Amino acid sequence: MATMTAAQKREQARTAYDAFLRACPTNQLLDRLSDKWVSLVLAALSSGPMRYSDLSRKIAGVSPKMLTQTLRALERDGLVTRTVTPSVPVRVDYELTELGGSLAQLMTAVKTWAETHFDEVHAAREQYDAGNAAAS
């Protein structure tokens, strides 16, 4: 029975995890929030509504595919609104909803934490790296 220990345990653990953590709606939202581009788009939009091309310029490193994908996800979750103005060249504006705004505030709080404690983290890193190098 030695052959099934690892596999079986893994299987059991996975099942337990699915039931215990994966099914938790909070976790699903957390996953969404931890997306790389979501925070950037949220930050960009927190200074007011923007058009698609404005966003792609402001965030710069984002590919059109990812930008569209991220915006669709945020729109689906009711965090941003997508307003199409059927003018001469079709113009599309994206804007934070109230819900999105409240989330953006939270992200700002996290950002503030990062800014406040960055020096501590940085010091810890240097100390860790130095200790690591010396220990060898």
Add this chain to the structure above:
Amino acid sequence: MATMTAAQKREQARTAYDAFLRACPTNQLLDRLSDKWVSLVLAALSSGPMRYSDLSRKIAGVSPKMLTQTLRALERDGLVTRTVTPSVPVRVDYELTELGGSLAQLMTAVKTWAETHFDEVHAAREQYDAGNAAAS
């Protein structure tokens, strides 16, 4: 000059992005925080110190590799402490530092947001999906 438009622009954009956003220390910390396992480990440790195997059981879905990797990263950033007790089988305890605790509180705030607004998000999703299906 038509051949360089896309490539050149992309290059420029990438450079601008690197200088403008990637170099921002806050962004680096944000990246760390948005890690999938970091939040889970933080949540697990917020209820008190735990041993390696305790963590691997509690979080379940995590592989030993990812757990070690996550813990090392957190330790390096001064968010958790790693205490080795050279007892009979080497025993290792992980515990949140003060810094880690403050971050865990922030994550809890985000979690609270997610719990509070989950129904709104869920409603938005259903509406979006329904509208999408009907529109076709």
Add this chain to the structure above:
DNA sequence: TGAGGTAGGCACCTTCAGGTAACTACTTCC
């Protein structure tokens, strides 16, 4: 008149994060 901008969609292709499995050294329990 054709090049460029606006708002993406589609398909391919690469990369790398993360999973899996196997191994270590030491000890204790059966």
Add this chain to the structure above:
DNA sequence: GGAAGTAGTTACCTGAAGGTGCCTACCTCA
């Protein structure tokens, strides 16, 4: 004496996220 647990490390491999290029359709400006 060997199987199992503790705390990992290492090498290998896959799958999915994300990047890139190419396409549309319409309009305007040089």
